[in-house]
Every structure is written in C-alpha cells, then in structure tokens.
Amino acid sequence: MPNAPIAATALLLALIACGGGGEQTGGDTTTTATTTTVTPTGGEALYQQRCLSCHQATGEGLPGTYPPLAGSEFVNAADPGVPARILIHGISGPITVKGTEYNNLMPPYGVGVQMSDDEVAQLLTYIRSSFGNTGSAVTAADVKKARDETASHTGPMTVELLKPLMK
C-alpha cells in the first residue's frame, strides 16, 4: 500500500486547514491605558486650585507682583492667626516680604463660606510645611479663633493690623 502515507498526510493537512486556522481571538489586544497621575488632596489640592496661579508652584510668587510664600515671615509667623487672617480677609496695601515691598491686592477666601475653617487649616498647614517652610501645623480651631476675633472687620487685612501679632 504505497499510497497510504500520502493519503494520511493529506487528511492531516485538511484537518489543520479547517480546524487549526481561523482568526486568532485568544490574544485580545485591546489594552486599557493606565494613568498613574496622583491627584493631590487636602491642603496641596487646595493650594493648586486657589493659590498657585499667583504664588506659583514653587511658592516663590512673581517678582514685583505676587510675594513669595517660601520663607515668608507672614506664612511662618509663630501665631497662626497671622496667615489665617490674610486668607480669610485677603490683604492689600504695602507689605514687605523677605525685604521686598509689594503693594497689590489679594482676594479674600474666608468671607462667607468660600473656605471652611478646616479647609483653611489644611491649606495653611500645607504652605507652612512646604517650599522649605517650617511653620507649625494649623488647626480648624486656630482658624475659627482668627475668624471670630476679626468678625467685625470689613475689607482686606493690612500689615498694620497684623504687626501686633508678630511681635
């Protein structure tokens, strides 16, 4: 039977062609792009949303226009009521930060319900421990105290009102 191996081979090839072919569906190549962006929360997120546009990502501000938070005597004041008052009411008029005078206007963030005591506390704690700063953590109670003590104040803060707290 010399033809038997050939017939068997032909049958085998036919089986491979029918059953073994077809589309490769096993290795589905649809891949989901994984983003590894870490979304900041708390004080860092609040800083990015509310302060970064003026005081910059580095906390260095913009020369002549926006004073630096990095190394600022107002940010790092021993009494957290100082930066709390600035955030709650904003600040205007001449202010000397790290030896350079600015005379501009910062909008208020704590008038009405723009930022809660807890949010202001988180934000202040963040800026007092970032950009090389070494100020102590700030609590919501500290912010409430500053809010209560300046409840009758209208308009932005001024350096004259802050100076007595910085001695």
Ligand code: HEC
């Ligand atoms: C629209 C721009 C603008 C935004 C937004 C802004 N500031 Fe200011 N900030 C200023 C200006 C201008 C001054 C200086 C005001 C003056 O000359 O009296 C200032 C002053 C300050 C000061 C006191 C001076 C210093 O450099 O330490 C602090 C503290 C401060 N800002 C913190 C913040 C924080 C925290 C936020 C975010 C909630 C913020 N600012 C958002 C413009 C801005």
